[in-house]
Structure formats: C-alpha cells, structure tokens
Amino acid sequence: MTGRALARIAAAVVAVLLSAGAAADAGAADPAETARILRHGPWPMPWRPDPGNRLSGDAAAAALGRALFADPRLSADGSVACATCHRPDLHWTDGRPRSAGLAAGDRNAPSLVDVRRWRWFGWDGASDSLWAASLRPVLDPREMGGSIAALAGLVRGDPVLAGLYRQALGRAPLADDTALAVDAAKALAAFQETLASGRSPFDRFRDGLAAGDADAVSAYPADARRGLALFVGRGNCSVCHLGPAFTSGEFEDVGVGYFLERGRVDPGRADGIARLKASPFNRLGPWGDGGGADAAATRHVASQPRDFGLFKVPSLRNVARTAPYMHHGRLATLEAVVRHYSEVDEERLHPGRARLVRPLRLSEGEAADLVAFLRSLTSDER
Amino acid sequence: MGAAPRNLLAGLLLVATPAGPGSAGELPIVDAHIHYSADAWEMLPPEDAVRLLREAGIRRAFVSSSSDDGTQKLLAAAPDLIVPVLRPYRRRGELSTWMHDPAIVAHLEDRLARFRYAGMGEFHVYGGDADLPVVRRMVELARGHGLFLHAHSDAAAVERLFAQDPDARILWAHSGFDGPGNVRTMLERHPRLWCDLAFRSDHAPGGRLDPEWRALLEDFPDRFMLGTDTFAPERWHSVGRHAAWSRGWLAELAPPLAERIAWRNAEALAGAAGAGR
Numbered sequence A: 001m002t003g004r005a006l007a008r009i010a011a012a013v014v015a016v017l018l019s020a021g022a023a024a025d026a027g028a029a030d031p032a033e034t035a036r037i038l039r040h041g042p043w044p045m046p047w048r049p050d051p052g053n054r055l056s057g058d059a060a061a062a063a064l065g066r067a068l069f070a071d072p073r074l075s076a077d078g079s080v081a082c083a084t085c086h087r088p089d090l091h092w093t094d095g096r097p098r099s100a101g102l103a104a105g106d107r108n109a110p111s112l113v114d115v116r117r118w119r120w121f122g123w124d125g126a127s128d129s130l131w132a133a134s135l136r137p138v139l140d141p142r143e144m145g146g147s148i149a150a151l152a153g154l155v156r157g158d159p160v161l162a163g164l165y166r167q168a169l170g171r172a173p174l175a176d177d178t179a180l181a182v183d184a185a186k187a188l189a190a191f192q193e194t195l196a197s198g199r200s201p202f203d204r205f206r207d208g209l210a211a212g213d214a215d216a217v218s219a220y221p222a223d224a225r226r227g228l229a230l231f232v233g234r235g236n237c238s239v240c241h242l243g244p245a246f247t248s249g250e251f252e253d254v255g256v257g258y259f260l261e262r263g264r265v266d267p268g269r270a271d272g273i274a275r276l277k278a279s280p281f282n283r284l285g286p287w288g289d290g291g292g293a294d295a296a297a298t299r300h301v302a303s304q305p306r307d308f309g310l311f312k313v314p315s316l317r318n319v320a321r322t323a324p325y326m327h328h329g330r331l332a333t334l335e336a337v338v339r340h341y342s343e344v345d346e347e348r349l350h351p352g353r354a355r356l357v358r359p360l361r362l363s364e365g366e367a368a369d370l371v372a373f374l375r376s377l378t379s380d381e382r
Numbered sequence B: 001m002g003a004a005p006r007n008l009l010a011g012l013l014l015v016a017t018p019a020g021p022g023s024a025g026e027l028p029i030v031d032a033h034i035h036y037s038a039d040a041w042e043m044l045p046p047e048d049a050v051r052l053l054r055e056a057g058i059r060r061a062f063v064s065s066s067s068d069d070g071t072q073k074l075l076a077a078a079p080d081l082i083v084p085v086l087r088p089y090r091r092r093g094e095l096s097t098w099m100h101d102p103a104i105v106a107h108l109e110d111r112l113a114r115f116r117y118a119g120m121g122e123f124h125v126y127g128g129d130a131d132l133p134v135v136r137r138m139v140e141l142a143r144g145h146g147l148f149l150h151a152h153s154d155a156a157a158v159e160r161l162f163a164q165d166p167d168a169r170i171l172w173a174h175s176g177f178d179g180p181g182n183v184r185t186m187l188e189r190h191p192r193l194w195c196d197l198a199f200r201s202d203h204a205p206g207g208r209l210d211p212e213w214r215a216l217l218e219d220f221p222d223r224f225m226l227g228t229d230t231f232a233p234e235r236w237h238s239v240g241r242h243a244a245w246s247r248g249w250l251a252e253l254a255p256p257l258a259e260r261i262a263w264r265n266a267e268a269l270a271g272a273a274g275a276g277r
C-alpha cells in the first residue's frame, strides 16, 4: 500500500473517531480493524479493458456475445447453451452442485458476475483470459462438445450472427476457422464483461465509515457488523477473501476435500497449470492481442507439489445468490460453509508455517453473525 | 506376537532389491512422509494405496497415521513396502492438543507392546512444548525401543528433543520449513539429524535446483530424503507426480548423491531402527 493510501485511511479513521461518537458504538472499533474494513472498498473499483482482447469493452461485440451466450447451437447436439449453466435468473450459475452439459461434470458452475476482474479462470485457473475461458466450455466434450470448425461455421452461416459479427468487427466473418472462433470467444468475453455487481449494504457501511457518516454506519445491521468483525479479525477470512472483490484471485486449500469417487480426485490447480501451459489459446500463444506484454503471470507460473488440491478463492460478492458452494458444490448453504470453517479438520490442511485456516469453534450466535455479514454483500439491484 | 513382526521388519530391510519396483531404469524412491489416516480408508482402500505407491516406483514408504490402525492395514497389505512409524495421535484432530494429554502415553505403550515400528511420529510440537511431560515420555519410549523421531517442529523444539536424548535420531519433517542457512546450522550441530523435503519446493523452484540448496545437499549427502506428505487422503493421488517431480531435480545431481537422497538415506535410517541400538 502506498504512503498516501495509508494516510488517507488514517485520515478517515480520525474523521470517524472525531465526528461520530454514536457511530463509534455501532460501527467503528479500533483503528486497525477500521483500516482492515476499509480495504474491502470502495466498490465498484475501476476496471480496464483486457489488452489481450481487442473486442474488450466494445458494445457491438458484447451484442454478438450476448447472442452467442444464449445460443444452444454452440453445442454438438444443439441442446446446451452457455446460459444453460450460467442462468441469468440464478445470478449466472445453475444452482446445481455440479454442472451437467452433454455429460455430468465434476465442478460447480461459478457465477459470471464481476468475471471481467479475474486473472485466472476456472476453479483450477486453466485459462488466463476471459475469452479463452469462454472457448473452453464450447470444446469440452462434457459441457458443449462443440468444435472450432462448428463454432466458426455457425457464425459464418447464420445471418443474424454474421450481421452482428460484421457490426462488431467491421468486416465479413473470417474464412479461417480458428481466427473466427477466437473472435466469437472474444465477443463472448465482451458480453460477460457487462455483468457487474452493484453496491451492497456492506458498501454503504464501509463508505460511511470512511466518510464519518454516522447515519450510514448505524444503518448497518448489528449482526452483520459483528460478523464483519469476525471476518476481518479472528476468522482470518480477509487474508484470502481480500480487497474490494473479496478474493486474492489465487489458489488455496480450505480443507473441503476433493475426492470425486474411489480412484479419482480433482487435482485442482496442479492440473490447471498444466492445461494452461498446454493451451494454444493462452496469453503466450498467437491468438491474444496483447503481444505477450500481458503474459508475465502466465510465463512465470510453474507447477509445484503444493498446487495439488488447490482451488481458486471465489469472490464473496453476492455469495448469498450462488448456492451451493465450493468447487464441487457439496456445501448447500452459507450456514454449512460457516460450519465448515468452524469445524475444519486441521490435520487435513497443509502443514506450512502460516496456518491460514483453523477450526474457529464459533458459537451459534457467532456463526449466525458471520452468515449475516456474508448476506450483506448482496447488491441491491439485480 | 512380539518376535515375529520384529523379524519381519528386519527381514524386509535386508531383502531390498537395488533396482526397485518401478519401470526399468527409473530411480527408485523411498517416500519418508506418508500418512494413511482414517478418512482415507473408504475412498482409498489399502489395495489402492499400495498400487499407487508401486506405480510411482516407491520401493518403501514411511507411514504414520491417525489412527495407527491405518498404518497396520497398509503393513498387512504390503509388508515389503511399508515402514511403520507410530504416531502419537489416536484419531484425527489431535495434532495441537496431544502434548497436553497424558492418555497419549498409555496409547503409545499399548501400541509398542503389540506392534513393531521403525520410528515415532510424525508429531507436531514447537518451542518449549517439546519439554512437556507427555513429549518427554514419548522421547524416552522411542529411546527404549530404538526408534527415530519424526518431528514436525521448529529448530527450537528439535534442540530440546536432542537435549532430552543426545543419542536420539531425529527426522526433521519438512526440514522444519526452515531456510537453507538454518537447516545447515542444525545439520552441523547435530550429526544425528536427518531432514525430509516433504511439502516444500523452494529447493527446486520451477523444478530446477536452487544453488544454495544444492550446496547444502552436496555438503550433507547422507542427511536428506524425500516425502510427499499425504496429510489429506486425496494427496495419495499425487504420490506419482511428486516422485516424477523429484526425479526431475535429482537428475541434476551426481547419480550417487541422487540415489542417496532418493532412497539410500531413508533406507539407512529405517535399517538402523530395525537393528536396534
């Protein structure tokens, strides 16, 4: 953090302490805690288009992407669209523990809201751009079972899609299948970039705290406020669920287990890195628009023994809308997630020096408070 | 009951075949840091576990489990493969409380009376806790039975364990997650200290040996060994990858040193236990 940012936070803390005695009771506690709370905002944060996608941020491309997203013809038998598993009415998830496309899958479908902000995509980070992550399900035989050629053929042959393509790219659909499929994936990305979460009760509290606005601070429910104290304090949650998006964007082990069945596990990040490195559509490959300048992270990431069984830290914004939880969807409710963190088996977490996750042994009241806090991350508008 | 298992253990250490069970020319490995705890038994029955070890070219595995029944199940399934190590935990979840629980001593005495082991551990103890009565008693028991100690500890606790029994042989789990400088200091100070490299990769970031670690491995060729650490049962499915990853960086070393780290050092440590003191 910069000195100026620290000074700003310190000023905000002082402002709170001076201006709002009542707020201090209802909201602020010690300055260190306040500083930790303030780091979870402001929201929304600024966002820059993806240098690896020349259609990023483009409204005409988003229109093409929107059409493709809802189109089941992207799948081999015409039965599965992106929207089958990322349903707008279910906060862009499918509400199932594990998704099923053409065949049953092993993982839970994450929400696509705020997806433009991530560096790695998928629970294992097998993709390093939103557009590459949008091509992956088309080609995955268990999800849509499509192909590069079929996707290109669809865009070329369908008058509506071809027209949207022409509007977005200012030219007729390309003859080269891969180039055209990559354009389609980039348009899918441009559409998903428009899915952004709004402000939540937590954000109003947090900004009130920053501004010394006693009314905004006291409007925040007391149980959520106590849960927030746990979240940034004893719970240690913000070590991983950090910053305004409530995620480090990296990969961790919280001890939820990753057996799929006897003889089969989900290796998580360990395979994600291998798949990322092997993909022709990663940022080091010829299909991105960043010229490699945007590929430092991809170049440097290397698989280590500890990556086995790590999964991406999910954002917690709107988490109340995205049940069930975890990469395999085995925890049905937020109450179950909090119980997990309360009772987690310490022995099955890696024995490194920093034990970030420990059994918290929460009382019933504390567990309810933590859930109330998580619910306060729900945006007002849909 | 007592004599047969002892002979078994001594016997299996003698019949070691130099080529190992892996594919031709593949460097055999002793995995010195394996757990087969209760939550592994259902999804990974003993025959599956043994198959994963053999497929990975593991010629021997030091196994300790919560509870010890897991170790006994594996030993029964593959006596040639399993080097049993007695963990002072009766079940999962005792790793931060066991040193305060006198019942652990009775548990250890009971197991020692019924089964044979090469070592005692892997246990977790840090700093001054190493001098608690339960830990002291465990060290005495290990001494009495000629067992090495597999300690997941900081350097301070290792010092205290050696103070209790200067003749102890200690296998320092994860090399204490300490840096190469401190590990070197400890190895210089304690000739009966061995180190496993489980669950760390700073010695070979990106699969290539780090120069400072390389010098350490070369200066102490008899003291290091490998381990996967299956602290979560799913990690059994990473034993093969870990072996392959280890063979990758071992290949940078002179073959005699690579062999020592891959299996000879661990074999020697286990063998000394079988022979008593």
Ligand SMILES: [Zn+2]
Residues within 6 Å of the ligand: A351, B033, B035, B122, B152, B173, B229, B230, B231
């Ligand atoms: Zn261990």
